[in-house]
Amino acid sequence: MAWRCYYDATSSSLEQRVSELRFHASEDASRLREEVIVTLGTHRTAFEARQATMQQTQTDALQSGFRGLHQRLADTLLRNSSGLGSRVDALTRATVERLREIASQVDR
DSSP: OOHHHHHHHHHHHHHHHHHEEEEHHHHHHHHHHHHHHHHHHEEEEEEEEHHHHHHHHHHHHHHHHHHHHHHHHHHHHHHHHHHHHHHHHHHHHHHHHHHHHHHHHOOO
């Protein structure tokens, strides 16, 4: 019987200790969950800020590239139009000269 009393007391003590450990484990898990939520929120905020910065950097680089392309295209078109204008003027002068020659031959 003494053995039984000792077993019951030990069993009850163990059950109480397991219950306390479960309670503390549950508290620790809740605390850790809250810490993880806060940490993830912090990381998410930092990630979103970094992503916005990178997106702005890419947008600025793209706009700069388009401005450079636009300027080069405008310069090329201006050079080509100047060259084309000169060629048209030369062709017009040659045509006028040739028409004068033809007109002088017709008059003879």
